[in-house]
Amino acid sequence: LSVFAAGFGLRQAEMRVTRSELPSEHVAQPVLGHMTAALDKGTVAKADDLSDSQLAAGVMMGDMLAFGSLVERAMEVLLITLLGAALASYWDWRAIGLGLALFCVIRPASVWLLVSRNLLNARQKALVGWFGIRGIGSLYYLCFALSHGLADDVGDVVIGMTLSVVALSILLHGISIQPLLERYERSTAAKLDT
Template sequence: MTNAQWFMLIGGLLLAMGLTSSLLKRSAVTSAMIYLAVGFLCGPTVLNLFHFNPLKESALLEVLTEVAVLISLFSAGVKMPVPFTLARWRGPILLATVSMGLTVGMVAAFAYFVLGLPLGAGVLLGAIVAPTDPVLATDVQVRHPGDRDLLRFNLTCEAGMNDGSAFPFVVLGMGLLGLHGLGDWGLRWVLVDVLWATLSGIAIGVLAGVALARLSAMLRRAPYEHDLMDDFLGLGLIGVVYGVSVLVDAWGFLAVFFAAVALRQTELRLAKAEQPQPQRPALQTGEVAQAGADTGTVVPTVSMGSLVFKEHLERLSEVVLVLLVGGSLFLNSWSWEAVAVALFLFVIARPLSVWVALLGVGTTLRMKGMTGWFGVRGIGSLYYLMYAIQHGLPEPLALQLVQITLIVVTLSILLHGISVKPMMGRFWRSA
């Protein structure tokens, strides 16, 4: 396709989605399903107007997916309810660690014993498809900072954290394939890739988020009273936190998510501390930060000022990347191996791992069932795969993992997209 044709395709798709957004909300399909269908129609399977080869374009796709995930993680982080409590976050933490590890292990065993892949490739495949996605799962995620729905909170918080907790398993799989140093008896992997990278990533994110919240609040108060560019500050926080994390071998995805969480939580605590009158209901729900008891004026914050812009960027990245996924598929992409991995992941590995992880948490069976089903896979999985390819994954193995990952993402878009509105609607009515 020529540049002009690409402009026409993307522009026409954006116009169509903008004009029919209200109809789409009432329909049984999601926006990702439409983008996937358009990519499939224009791709090599039907019209053959273009063919996107993820293996040849792995460097480009790595950057695109990396940026998309970072923006989505920031958006998810600033919508986390306030205040932070360990009791409330216990479930998502268990999902991002215990459930993640069990899913990786089960997929790795399936790939090793059923598909005949090397153990390292099985672990790598498990790490690629195990984490849930913060980009494509908008229909099951927290909608705004005042959203108190426990199911949406668990799914959003899990997606924010497991994009970082998947990385140790990614490098473990690469290490078993000889592409990454694990050290004697795996000691380097445990100390550096698990403990250091995780804890330092969280620490960098929290410190940066708190620092920006306090600095921006100070500059907005007298005697400075500066007007700040919240969109730039949000993007700048993402860039600095992620860059510093990469330089010190910390997991940048975790750092960006916790930077957004710390930013929002600190901003609201500062606004509450400045109120001489009892806390307003809006602040109790975490929907707005307010200062100035005499005027009731809503004080702008970096988190809220940049959220709308980040969500628009997130939607644009969804259009482009899902369109490319559809344009990457051939009819022979639907191998029995790829479909088997997807079904095993959705029907067995994910639900079972969620059930085990939430034992003793007091979660209802209905909540466990919904959490186990709506583990949407998407852009994050593509990023981990491109990361492995860019770090020397052999081409024959890379082709096999590309085929499996594309089908997992495609089936997730279709199966979870078809079921999300009726199942979530029934769940909320019964609740």
């Protein structure tokens, strides 16, 4: 929570200094060209049109976001490696039923019931319902529960089920992400062409 508050405060300070509603990294990106996204994805501006503080804030925020993303991915690789090592001891076959219920019924139904039609169309809801949020967060919740007095006998079951469901999620979603997103992009492009 403190990291979120610090990031929020930093963004507010940036907006006060630059007097711009647009995040500075979006403005600085096409001018400097040092970020990896395509130039047509950012706001095109001439370097002379930008104030020095806005340009500096954009470079700093862009680099901070890139570094944060790098650290996040490195931690995910570490956690997934540890998950694989722990899975040999904690695999629970009951997780297959739970995982299928979560992936195919509970999460899609939640998305369909809670997300308005104005926010996502039917195809987008189906994708969000299938992929959901990153399952790696379940490991953080597991650690929280274990460190706050979860009984040992219940803890072993919860560990096994959580690790097994996360592993199933990685397997199923890892296999299906590329073909499903390619199909979604093709259908979206076809709609734009008509």
